[in-house]
Amino acid sequence: MLHYLPGTPQTLPPRPQMQDVVMLRFSHQSIVEPILVPAVVEPLLVWVLAGAARVEERALGGQWVASEVKTGDFFLTNTGEPYEMRWQTHGCDAFEVMHLYLGLPLIDQAAREVLGEHADPVTFLDVSGARDERISFLLEQLRQEFIDERQPSPLFAHSLAQALAVHLVRRYLDPNRSARRSNALQAYKLRRVIEAMTEGLAADFSLANLARVAQLSEYHFSRMFKRATGLSPSQYFIRLRMSRARHLLLETDRSIIDVGLEVGYSSPSHFSQVFRREVGVTPSAYRRA
Structure with missing residues (x-):
């Protein structure tokens, strides 16, 4: 929680x-x-x-x-x-x-x-x-x-x-x-996976690594994670990235390029594209608002 x-x-x-x-x-x-x-x-x-x-x-x-x-x-x-x-x-x-x-x-x-x-x-x-x-x-x-x-x-x-x-x-x-x-995910496994995601926001998404954290096969991990959260592991990872980006945009003066790098996007245009798709506005518009 x-x-x-x-x-x-x-x-x-x-x-x-x-x-x-x-x-x-x-x-x-x-x-x-x-x-x-x-x-x-x-x-x-x-x-x-x-x-x-x-x-x-x-x-x-x-x-x-x-x-x-x-x-x-x-x-x-x-x-x-x-x-x-x-x-x-x-x-x-x-x-x-x-x-x-x-x-x-x-x-x-x-x-x-x-x-x-x-x-x-x-x-x-x-x-x-x-x-x-x-x-x-x-x-x-x-x-x-x-x-x-x-x-x-x-x-x-x-x-x-x-x-x-x-x-x-x-x-x-x-x-x-x-x-x-038997079809539900244990709370401690969900916590470990989310902690691993949060610690690795700047790294590439790896379903295999997360499945190992949960001690499940990739297939069963994906199915049980989506049952628990309503999102696939990759979708949830993007949501965590965008949550961190929103925080940095509002609470710091760091450049949008730096914010994108911290949450795993080396291309500013790709970061802006994903941010707009998930949040509804561009990073610069979000900061101004």
Whole structure:
């Protein structure tokens, strides 16, 4: 999510790494331009810590669906397809959220506990702007353990995450999508690939190198990456290049030629052509605007 969300990540105190539990905190302002949220195999819980907002979501090319959310509401995302979202904060209050990823071993263990030892892999319903007192209680306990305790207990935090996974299996199971998991890309692989792309914006695009980072064949990597992001690896690489170029054009005084070189275009005319195709205006017009 650090690669996708425009909000400000909130610094968490140094804590020991916990297997199967990842927590992030964000402070958000209104965002008008939709952001693309990838589809990954792990379920994501988003809990509103403070503030209120109108959050809109849609499938790619679909109709916007709006939810009014406030402190204590949650989102559960386990979608099989990438989607877009945007939001409008209400008032001047900060809109702060906590993201919690639960690893597949936790989910599978909970499914065996609730459904039996031979339970198939499970996925969850997608929930937007709902309230659940047990989820709020468990997330608040996890927040306190990760942030407020001087010496957080991995055992206690893991137990809370296990209880949360059991509750999700009991209350939010999607009975119609148990076969999707094998076709989804794991979040850590998507993160590694995007980091490799970002570090190599000045280099030529290499599908083979990215497939090695993901530890997949080129064919399976291309298919699973597009399923996760809605874009082919090469299209996504160009989008990252243009995002970096827009930043440099607005935030620095570097020449357009230098900006093009930094994002991998030795020909100024080729850079201008790609930039106009992707952004809608030339680099010089974008800087002036």
